[in-house]
Amino acid sequence: MSDVLDLVDVSVVRDGRALVDGVSWSVKEGERWVILGPNGAGKTTLLNVASSYLYPSSGSATILGERLGSVDVFELRPRIGMAGIAMAEKLPKRQTVLQTVLTAAYGMTATWNEDYDPVDEERARAFLDRLGMNDYLDRRFGTLSEGERKRTLIARAMMTDPELLLLDEPAAGLDLGGREDLVRRLGRLARDPYAPSMIMVTHHVEEIPPGFTHVLMIRQGKLLAAGPVETELNSRNLSRCFGLPLVVERVGDRWTAQGLPLK
Numbered sequence: 001m002s003d004v005l006d007l008v009d010v011s012v013v014r015d016g017r018a019l020v021d022g023v024s025w026s027v028k029e030g031e032r033w034v035i036l037g038p039n040g041a042g043k044t045t046l047l048n049v050a051s052s053y054l055y056p057s058s059g060s061a062t063i064l065g066e067r068l069g070s071v072d073v074f075e076l077r078p079r080i081g082m083a084g085i086a087m088a089e090k091l092p093k094r095q096t097v098l099q100t101v102l103t104a105a106y107g108m109t110a111t112w113n114e115d116y117d118p119v120d121e122e123r124a125r126a127f128l129d130r131l132g133m134n135d136y137l138d139r140r141f142g143t144l145s146e147g148e149r150k151r152t153l154i155a156r157a158m159m160t161d162p163e164l165l166l167l168d169e170p171a172a173g174l175d176l177g178g179r180e181d182l183v184r185r186l187g188r189l190a191r192d193p194y195a196p197s198m199i200m201v202t203h204h205v206e207e208i209p210p211g212f213t214h215v216l217m218i219r220q221g222k223l224l225a226a227g228p229v230e231t232e233l234n235s236r237n238l239s240r241c242f243g244l245p246l247v248v249e250r251v252g253d254r255w256t257a258q259g260l261p262l263k
Helices: 043-050 073-079 085-090 097-106 118-130 146-157 176-190 235-242
Strands: 003-014 017-028 032-036 058-063 080-083 164-168 197-202 214-219 222-228 246-251 254-259
Touching: 003 043, 003 197, 017 043, 017 058, 017 197, 017 214, 017 222, 032 043, 043 058, 043 164, 043 197, 043 214, 073 080, 080 146, 085 146, 097 118, 097 146, 118 146, 146 164, 146 176, 176 197, 214 235, 222 235, 235 246
Parallel strands: 032 197, 032 214, 080 164, 164 197
Antiparallel strands: 003 017, 003 058, 214 222, 246 254
8 A cells, every 4th residue: 555645754834833743644545544642742843844834844644645845736635635624714604515625626715607517516415415405505614513514514525536545633523413313424434445635633532434544643743652543542641631530432433532530
């Protein structure tokens, strides 16, 4: 399998502070990674490097075989799908759900005077249907619930047929029902052999969808653990990552974590 992402000794420094500090990490084709860590650990910074929107201060980053600094990122970025809060804030709230997904076919955030091919609309409808949004096609994006908005963003990220799909805290802000519905749908996507390689950022092991194969843990910008989820997602590693005693358990194809009781 070829590398989809290859970071070698990557650091990102802002105002004298290392947001990411000497991280080496590779993601191979077909793998599904979750990035875990506390607030400010460097999770989203790593994702922004993987999306080509943030260049390392030092080290090298190779994405889909192209090294940052020696590639036209405007040709690279359509090969990467990204869904997160930053993208949601760029999208016009007046657009319908279908328009919001369709604009991705042209690499735009808002409709102008584009003529979309019938195949584009078919793809948009298919992805929305897959994410349970078929009854919301004509709803305005700004009127959606948080869960509906997250599912629309994931459908939008899939529109360009990406080779790498990046999900920045997709379950953040959802209630229990919304979280479980989204995790179930992401699990179905993760198990699809034709789906792109995936990287998802989260704070909570309960949000890891079934079918995710690998985990990376980061704290204060430094890599603590990276590898298959079955071996690396354990109580010792998670306790080091979050800085307090935690017990990790696997129940079926899902994970839970809780702190030890105070004495």
